[in-house]
Amino acid sequence: MLLDTVEVVLVRTRFPENIGMAARACANMGCPCLCLVAPERWDIAKARPLATPKGLPVLEHIRVVPSLAEAVAKSRLVLGTTARLGGWRKSVLTADQAGTVAADAVRAGERVSLVFGSEDRGLSNEESLLCQRLVTIPTSGEASSLNLAQAVLIVLYECARVLRGAPDTMEEAPAGEDRPRSGARGITAAEQERLMAHFKAMLLALDVLHGDNPEYFLLPWRRLFGRAQLRRHEYDALMGLCRQVRNKLGPKEAGE
Secondary structure, three states: OOOOOEEEEEEOOOOHHHHHHHHHHHHHHOOOEEEEEOOOOOOHHHHHHHHHHHHHHHHHOOEEEOOHHHHHOOOOEEEEEOOOOEOOEOOOEEHHHHHHHHHHHHHOOOOEEEEEOEOOOEOOHHHHHOOOEEEEOOOOOOOOOOOHHHHHHHHHHHHHHHHHHOOOOOOOOOOOOOOOOOOOOEOOHHHHHHHHHHHHHHHHHOOOOOOOOHHHHHHHHHHHHHHHOOEHHHHHHHHHHHHHHHHHHOOOOOOO
16 A cells, blocks of 8 residues: 555544544555554444445554554654644644655655544643654634544645655655655664653753753754654664763762
């Protein structure tokens, strides 16, 4: 299928009917993989009629996991959707920009997770932190809320559009964006979280992070590493730097 390495991840869905419609959207756009994270209620019998016969293969191979961290652990690009903007949600991609970024990763054979929050609350702040980039779909201010399956269809369409329209060339990247690099493999989401944990420990040891909410002050670093799409050798170098700094500070100062 066109989007073989893409997985749609639905977080804390409330209604199995929406899951069925999302499965149909996946089938429409050539995406075979659908994952549910801690669904409030999961009833495949209620989802089947909305999936239609074309969406049944997606529905019947659905993956159900307890946490978003587990769902995206093996992915090298994690894009999360949000309707809320401002505050710490900066450098948010539009759906067409996200489609270009995701399509580039698909061309490179990398696994991509497209993450959608629950119908009523979207993604929590903690869940958004697990996404390397955030994506928004601009809508009318009078009716800003999209049906879950509609959002899935729009983002998948943008990714498929790029892949279908330019199979041998790359579209212009969003302003200020770099292209994924060939060669050494990119790091997975689980590896990025491991790097962030070590980086946070190093910054705390250096007294660079202040206040009662170090995660907030770590956000610029998260955004930087997310945009950089680090390769494995760069990850190894940064992990080595964190270890060396903490070793120089000593176990007491480094919080060992």
